[in-house]
Amino acid sequence: MQELLSTTVIISLLAFAAVAAAVFVIAQIVETKIRVHQRVGAPSKNGEAAVLGASIDALIANYFDEKYFGLDGSVRARLRSQLISAGYFRPDAISYYIFARFAVVAIAPAAAYICADSFLIGYHWLLKFCLVAIVMFVSVLGPDAYLSRRERKLRQRYRVAFPDMLDLLVVCVDAGLSLEAALERISNEIARQNRELGMNLRLMGAERRAGRSTIDALDGFAKRIGLDEARTFAGLLRQSIELGTDVAEALRVFSDEMRDRRLLRAEERANQLPVKMVAPLGLCIFPVILMVAMVPVAIRLLSVLK
Numbered sequence: 001m002q003e004l005l006s007t008t009v010i011i012s013l014l015a016f017a018a019v020a021a022a023v024f025v026i027a028q029i030v031e032t033k034i035r036v037h038q039r040v041g042a043p044s045k046n047g048e049a050a051v052l053g054a055s056i057d058a059l060i061a062n063y064f065d066e067k068y069f070g071l072d073g074s075v076r077a078r079l080r081s082q083l084i085s086a087g088y089f090r091p092d093a094i095s096y097y098i099f100a101r102f103a104v105v106a107i108a109p110a111a112a113y114i115c116a117d118s119f120l121i122g123y124h125w126l127l128k129f130c131l132v133a134i135v136m137f138v139s140v141l142g143p144d145a146y147l148s149r150r151e152r153k154l155r156q157r158y159r160v161a162f163p164d165m166l167d168l169l170v171v172c173v174d175a176g177l178s179l180e181a182a183l184e185r186i187s188n189e190i191a192r193q194n195r196e197l198g199m200n201l202r203l204m205g206a207e208r209r210a211g212r213s214t215i216d217a218l219d220g221f222a223k224r225i226g227l228d229e230a231r232t233f234a235g236l237l238r239q240s241i242e243l244g245t246d247v248a249e250a251l252r253v254f255s256d257e258m259r260d261r262r263l264l265r266a267e268e269r270a271n272q273l274p275v276k277m278v279a280p281l282g283l284c285i286f287p288v289i290l291m292v293a294m295v296p297v298a299i300r301l302l303s304v305l306k
Contacts, residue, residue, distance in 0.1 A: 076094065079094055079097070080093070080094060081223075081224070082147060082151075083097060083147070084200075084203075084224055085151050085154070085224055085225070085226055086147045086150045086151045086154065087150060087154050087196045089199050089203070097143065100143060101143050104139045104142060104143065105136070105139050105140060108135050108136070108138070108139040109132050109135050109136045109139065111135075112131055112132045112135035112136075113128070113132050116128040116131050116132065151226070154196055154225075155225070155226055155227060157194055157196070157197075158194070158196070158197055158225045158226075158227055158230075159227060159229065159262075159265075160262070161190065161193055161194040161197050162197075162227065162229050162230065162258060163255065163258040163259045163261075163262050164190070164193065165186060165190050165197065165201075166233070166251065166254060166255035166258055167255055167259075168186040168189055168190070169182050169183070169186055169251055169255075170248065170251045170252050170255050172185050172186060173247060173248045173251060174248055179214065179237070179241075179247055180208060180214055183201060183204065183205065184205050186201065187201035187202050187205060197225070200221055200224050200225055201221070203220075203221070203224070204217045204218065204220065204221040205217075207220060214237075214241070215234070215237070215238045215241065218233070218234040218237055218238070219234050221234070222234045229258060229261075232254075233254065236250055236251075236254055237250075
């Protein structure tokens with residue numbers, strides 16, 4: 001018992017010393033950056049917070065750059081596309097993702113070992129090993145699972161906001177704006193309702209200004225948000241531009257269809273509610289009602305039989 005207690009204390013002290021050393025190093029770097037910033041010019045209202053954020057960004061970008069981890073161009077592009085689909089648009093999002101994966105893999109198993117060594121005293125070592133292995137397995141697969149879940153949630157939000165984007169686009173095109181100008185005009189309005197969808201529209205505008213055609217930019221936009229409606233939208237505009245048909249009329253018909261489809265999805269979810277309520281009613285509510293109704297009768301019968 002004393003040996004286990006001493007081992008736990010030593011491990012806790014070592015972990016505390018490692019965290020304190022890391023905090024001390026980061027504090028020294030931040031303090032140096034703040035002093036340099038103060039010497040160069042007067043800080044703004046939120047100058048120290050900005051310098052702190054810039055120092056942390058520089059630290060992560062320098063020591064967790066994807067180029068140092070053997071990521072070639074295709075893997076880096078696929079990871080960047082996945083992060084954008086999950087709603088992370090920062091240029092250094094890959095560095096933050098690598099840092100998060102290393103931090104989770106390093107901290108979670110160590111915390112699991114400390115907890116197992118502290119609270120599972122007297123249990124077999126195989127149980128502790130299984131606990132640490134399970135935590136390590138979850139920490140390895142956890143970031144990818146989180147990105148997939150966030151991507152699914154964002155797709156649901158995109159699907160809700162997509163008809164509103166089409167309505168704004170129809171209004172702008174009917175007002176006389178070109179398709180490119182209308183897409184540029186609605187990006188700020190959509191960003192107020194759905195930040196991620198607005199950022200994707202801004203990325204599409206940046207691609208067009210960088211030299212890509214409108215059709216290619218629309219295809220990239222549809223690929224980033226991952227909606228079938230967006231792919232249909234890109235194909236519709238491609239056909240309208242290539243064949244020379246009226247873009248406003250095509251957008252109006254497609255917008256009405258998307259609005260009807262959103263209403264049908266809402267009705268489908270409403271019709272699913274009675275089926276989903278069967279399990280909670282049968283497991284939680286009906287037994288309580290039966291107990292309330294039968295307990296007085298059972299008590300009365302027991303009293304009569306006695």
